[in-house]
Amino acid sequence: MANVTIIGTGTMANAIGGVLADGGSSVAYISHEQSGSATVEGDIVVLAVPYPAVDGILAAYGDQLAGKTVVDITNPLDFSTFDALVVPAGSSATEQIQQQLPNSRVLKAFNTTFAATLASTKVGDLQTTVLIAGDDTDAKGALAAAVEAGGVSAVDAGSLKRAHELEALGFLQLTLAAGEKIAWTGGFGLVR
Structure with missing residues (x-):
């Protein structure tokens, strides 16, 4: 299967x-x-990692990331207000990362799932689904295969431009959970 390095050691x-x-x-x-x-x-x-840590990671590892598939899971929220995304309108954190890593295949994934739904592989009665956006079809396919082998569904959500919508969806899900409208074990499920 895949050879993966995860930068970060937190719950996600x-x-x-x-x-x-x-x-x-x-x-x-x-x-x-x-x-x-x-x-x-x-x-x-x-x-x-949290979105504010990304620039430091890219500065530290940018050269090592050339030629690799880089998966951005961040939701670029303004955590001081929990009321806005901090990237320019119409853009995404993932698109900004791709600009900084022109020799990498950058994907957006995992930002619309919670750790608990990944660990259980379920959102309610539905299988957890990881939405993947990016411009490299082979990179998306390799990540999807690795995710599906682990018991979680994966869906190609489209080009890198779709990262904008995935971040908006992640933002909505986080604000609902933080406002106790949904549980951290819940979230959005996809019926196909």
Whole structure:
């Protein structure tokens, strides 16, 4: 299966790593404490960090990310107000990352799922679905195969431009959970 490096060691990092490992992928983690000193080994690199940490990671690992698939899971929220996204209108965090990593295949994924729904592979009675946006069909296919091998559904959500809508959906889901309108074990399910 896939060879994956996850930058981050928090709840989402471990939930994503668990799904991928369950599917037979090799998973390694780089912690915040290792930032800049560790070697990125994976062909797929998951940025499982809060959005404000992305620029530092790209500065530390940018050269090592060339030629790799980089998966952005962030939701670029203004956490001080919890009332807006902090990227320019019509853009996305993922598109900004792609601009900074022109020699990488950047994907948006996992930002519309909660850690609990990844770990359980369920949203209510539905199978958890990871929506994947990006411009490289092969990169999306490889990530989808690794996710599906781990027992979670994956759907190609379209081009990198669709990351904008995925971030809006992630933002809505987070605000609903933070406002206790839905549980952190819930969220949006996809019926196909």
